[in-house]
Amino acid sequence: MKHFTRTDIDELARIPRANLINSISGYKPANLIGTVSRSGNTNLAIFSSVVHLGADPPLLGFVQRPASGVDRHTCQNIRETGVYTINHVNTDIVEQAHYTSAKFDRDVSEFEACGLTEEYLAGFAAPFVKESRVKIGLRLVDEMPIERNGTIFIIGEVEHIFLPDEIISEEGNVDLNAVETACISGLDTYHSVRQVARLPYARPFEVPDFDR
Amino acid sequence: MKHFTRTDIDELARIPRANLINSISGYKPANLIGTVSRSGNTNLAIFSSVVHLGADPPLLGFVQRPASGVDRHTCQNIRETGVYTINHVNTDIVEQAHYTSAKFDRDVSEFEACGLTEEYLAGFAAPFVKESRVKIGLRLVDEMPIERNGTIFIIGEVEHIFLPDEIISEEGNVDLNAVETACISGLDTYHSVRQVARLPYARPFEVPDFDR
Numbered sequence: 037m038k039h040f041t042r043t044d045i046d047e048l049a050r051i052p053r054a055n056l057i058n059s060i061s062g063y064k065p066a067n068l069i070g071t072v073s074r075s076g077n078t079n080l081a082i083f084s085s086v087v088h089l090g091a092d093p094p095l096l097g098f099v100q101r102p103a104s105g106v107d108r109h110t111c112q113n114i115r116e117t118g119v120y121t122i123n124h125v126n127t128d129i130v131e132q133a134h135y136t137s138a139k140f141d142r143d144v145s146e147f148e149a150c151g152l153t154e155e156y157l158a159g160f161a162a163p164f165v166k167e168s169r170v171k172i173g174l175r176l177v178d179e180m181p182i183e184r185n186g187t188i189f190i191i192g193e194v195e196h197i198f199l200p201d202e203i204i205s206e207e208g209n210v211d212l213n214a215v216e217t218a219c220i221s222g223l224d225t226y227h228s229v230r231q232v233a234r235l236p237y238a239r240p241f242e243v244p245d246f247d248r
Numbered sequence: 249m250k251h252f253t254r255t256d257i258d259e260l261a262r263i264p265r266a267n268l269i270n271s272i273s274g275y276k277p278a279n280l281i282g283t284v285s286r287s288g289n290t291n292l293a294i295f296s297s298v299v300h301l302g303a304d305p306p307l308l309g310f311v312q313r314p315a316s317g318v319d320r321h322t323c324q325n326i327r328e329t330g331v332y333t334i335n336h337v338n339t340d341i342v343e344q345a346h347y348t349s350a351k352f353d354r355d356v357s358e359f360e361a362c363g364l365t366e367e368y369l370a371g372f373a374a375p376f377v378k379e380s381r382v383k384i385g386l387r388l389v390d391e392m393p394i395e396r397n398g399t400i401f402i403i404g405e406v407e408h409i410f411l412p413d414e415i416i417s418e419e420g421n422v423d424l425n426a427v428e429t430a431c432i433s434g435l436d437t438y439h440s441v442r443q444v445a446r447l448p449y450a451r452p453f454e455v456p457d458f459d460r
Contacts, residue, residue, distance in 0.1 A: 151458025246363025
């Protein structure tokens with residue numbers, strides 16, 4: 037068993053530390069966030085930090101790195117327009133999706149540069165990704181600065197969901213395996229996913245007698 | 249293509265809405281959070297909302313449901329002691345891990361009730377999960393109330409990491425496939441994960457010529 041203390045972590049070089057800490061939260065969702073500036077330049081960026089906050093109202097959050105650099109176009113565009121899209125990365129587009137993380141100038145659209153296609157649906161102002169199979173339109177609700185490291189937690193309310201008819205059940209369960217939604221570990225590794233178990237709602241008096 | 253507008257989502261019954269919105273963020277990490285109350289009662293609960301916030305300092309966040317109910321023992325214990333553990337769920341313990349979500353009384357330890365084993369390492373006050381293969385000890389840094397839905401975003405700094413020697417590379421990359429770390433979709437579905445691609449650091453002038 038390898039043990040890293042906080043001192044060990046702080047003494048790692050920048051790249052190994054980034055790889056290690058980006059790995060330890062477990063598998064992360066692979067999503068592309070689509071935005072457009074007020075002047076009409078589109079932007080697309082991969083994020084592994086989208087997180088469910090609640091269903092009523094339907095809220096999702098994600099983490100934006102410090103907005104000081106020229107490369108933080110997602111956050112700038114969301115502030116300008118109030119809207120954005122979250123699009124699942126599937127295993128067919130992991131390479132295109134990954135290269136959206138390159139630091140392109142603001143007048144370069146990652147859609148064009150990375151071979152993905154802008155799609156406008158239901159009159160929503162922000163661009164969806166045509167190649168994605170699960171797409172969500174959101175409106176900005178709140179920005180929470182995380183003081184400890186200068187990141188920003190961006191909270192949005194779901195306004196639209198688009199997905200194939202055949203992957204959603206009557207009970208609202210979505211079969212993400214069927215559309216090959218991918219997940220991420222660390223900073224650069226992409227994975228496919230297969231179901232191993234679906235379990236009932238857990239009640240204290242129905243817990244199995246686990247054999248210790 | 250199925251299209252849900254915000255009105256459609258709001259008109260769904262509670263369970264289908266919860267299933268749908270819990271599914272659309274993509275695959276989620278499967279983690280068990282271990283805590284202990286000031287009086288010594290241990291608690292273990294599954295969370296799918298752990299998110300990477302930054303590597304320097306090493307910070308992770310997670311979302312706690314409204315702390316009003318008697319069942320929010322994780323948050324209560326973290327407030328009392330200032331420390332907690334995050335332990336990866338692997339495919340061998342998905343059933344045990346899932347049943348920690350049942351609403352046990354505060355004097356019941358989910359370790360005992362769900363057949364998992366408390367482990368104390370490096371003098372850290374919060375209990376780790378012996379059956380887990382990647383374990384993190386954290387200290388509470390901040391709590392951010394999410395006003396829109398009454399949840400709380402809990403932020404912690406990593407103090408300890410324990411993992412098998414053979415799954416970490418010189419560059420700090422961690423092979424989560426090798427220890428069968430699981431991921432979650434929706435509220436009740438568990439998955440195993442297999443790598444499909446590892447991609448280089450993305451620079452604008454090195455983007456492949458994607459054939460459109």
